[in-house]
Amino acid sequence: MRPLQVWLPTLSTSLADRAVFAAVRTAFQAWNGESIVWLLPGLGGPTQWTERESQRVLAVPAAHVERVYVYHVGENGWVWGPESMNRFPGGRVEGLLDTWINLWEEKGCTFAPMSDSYVMDVPAVEDGSLQMEGQTVPTSTPVGDDSTPAQCALYRRMAVPVRQKFFHLSLLPYSLGVQLPERLAGLCPVGGSIYEIVAQKKTKQIASQSVTDVDRAVWQAKDFAPPYVTEGRATREALWLWPLFMASQAAGLDGGAVVLDEIEIRFGLRFRDLDAAKQTDAWRRTMARPEPVRRVWGPIGLFAALLLERLEAGQAFRVCERCGRVISGTRKKRFCGPRDSAACYRQRRAEDQRRSRKIRGKQLGR
Ligand SMILES: [Zn+2]
Numbered sequence: 321m322r323p324l325q326v327w328l329p330t331l332s333t334s335l336a337d338r339a340v341f342a343a344v345r346t347a348f349q350a351w352n353g354e355s356i357v358w359l360l361p362g363l364g365g366p367t368q369w370t371e372r373e374s375q376r377v378l379a380v381p382a383a384h385v386e387r388v389y390v391y392h393v394g395e396n397g398w399v400w401g402p403e404s405m406n407r408f409p410g411g412r413v414e415g416l417l418d419t420w421i422n423l424w425e426e427k428g429c430t431f432a433p434m435s436d437s438y439v440m441d442v443p444a445v446e447d448g449s450l451q452m453e454g455q456t457v458p459t460s461t462p463v464g465d466d467s468t469p470a471q472c473a474l475y476r477r478m479a480v481p482v483r484q485k486f487f488h489l490s491l492l493p494y495s496l497g498v499q500l501p502e503r504l505a506g507l508c509p510v511g512g513s514i515y516e517i518v519a520q521k522k523t524k525q526i527a528s529q530s531v532t533d534v535d536r537a538v539w540q541a542k543d544f545a546p547p548y549v550t551e552g553r554a555t556r557e558a559l560w561l562w563p564l565f566m567a568s569q570a571a572g573l574d575g576g577a578v579v580l581d582e583i584e585i586r587f588g589l590r591f592r593d594l595d596a597a598k599q600t601d602a603w604r605r606t607m608a609r610p611e612p613v614r615r616v617w618g619p620i621g622l623f624a625a626l627l628l629e630r631l632e633a634g635q636a637f638r639v640c641e642r643c644g645r646v647i648s649g650t651r652k653k654r655f656c657g658p659r660d661s662a663a664c665y666r667q668r669r670a671e672d673q674r675r676s677r678k679i680r681g682k683q684l685g686r
Pocket of ligand 1: 640641642643644645655656661664665
């Protein structure tokens with residue numbers, strides 16, 4: 321797959337608020353390999369520091385607090401970043417798009433009153449040094465005074481195409497959240513919101529479009545993706561080396577030895593260990609050199625990018641003729657396989673067996 325850089329905000333995914341969008345863009349521009357990014361009110365300008373020996377942090381000025389973790393997905397689908405094994409199921413993105421598209425077909429996804437505040441440790445500069453202090457922060461950007469839409473309007477608006485109404489959704493009250501299935505829970509902000517719901521619906525609609533017209537679906541996905549999918553930059557170390565390290569470790573190999581071997585094979589560079597290697601000019605030229613990457617913001621951006629990736633490869637989705645679920649597979653595939661929907665697959669097998677018993681019965685003249 322095409323490598324990705326994934327920014328996962330803690331509080332809110334939406335970029336509909338202009339002030340939030342501006343702060344996020346400032347962070348995109350100032351970012352230089354940090355794994356944690358803070359949007360912080362009261363900050364004079366972009367600031368960098370290091371936590372717990374090697375965790376690099378960036379903070380940029382903003383109207384509202386937000387904490388973002390930055391991950392990199394290699395072409396092998398493995399994810400590198402803070403606690404990536406917990407945030408992404410098994411440390412990988414495989415199968416996530418299908419779970420997202422069939423969100424409402426899965427059990428375990430429920431609406432719930434959405435918390436409008438969250439307590440977390442936020443960095444603050446005191447007496448010239450940095451302190452973490454507990455703060456209660458809003459989980460969504462405040463709505464304007466001119467917005468008092470009825471709750472039922474929320475449901476009506478869910479049904480409209482995202483492109484037409486998306487930015488009007490910032491006027492909605494933030495009283496409703498969605499609790500996601502376990503596999504997706506690590507990707508979404510604490511509240512969950514209408515933005516994810518609308519984006520999920522749009523993602524599924526585009527996937528369904530690809531059943532009859534892949535080219536049109538690609539065009540729709542490209543139209544839908546920004547500003548949640550943009551062009552960024554990352555290093556070969558983040559996009560290639562660490563995902564390879566993760567995959568090697570998971571396979572029971574010594575990840576450090578594997579990547580050092582691969583560096584020698586690919587680039588003709590022999591290093592004894594990674595720490596020493598990082599101090600060399602050769603490392604800076606090959607591994608630490610910036611290259612373009614598809615950058616995504618939150619689950620909305622991640623699933624838009626995974627959809628785009630699949631459609632651009634010409635892989636249309638199918639619709640199961642039995643249950644109507646949008647599934648992955650070749651043109652010949654007509655029904656859910658065991659990985660699409662275990663229930664649909666089991667029921668169809670049971671029906672097939674009943675049918676074949678009947679046919680056998682007839683042949684035997686019973
Ligand atoms: Zn099915």
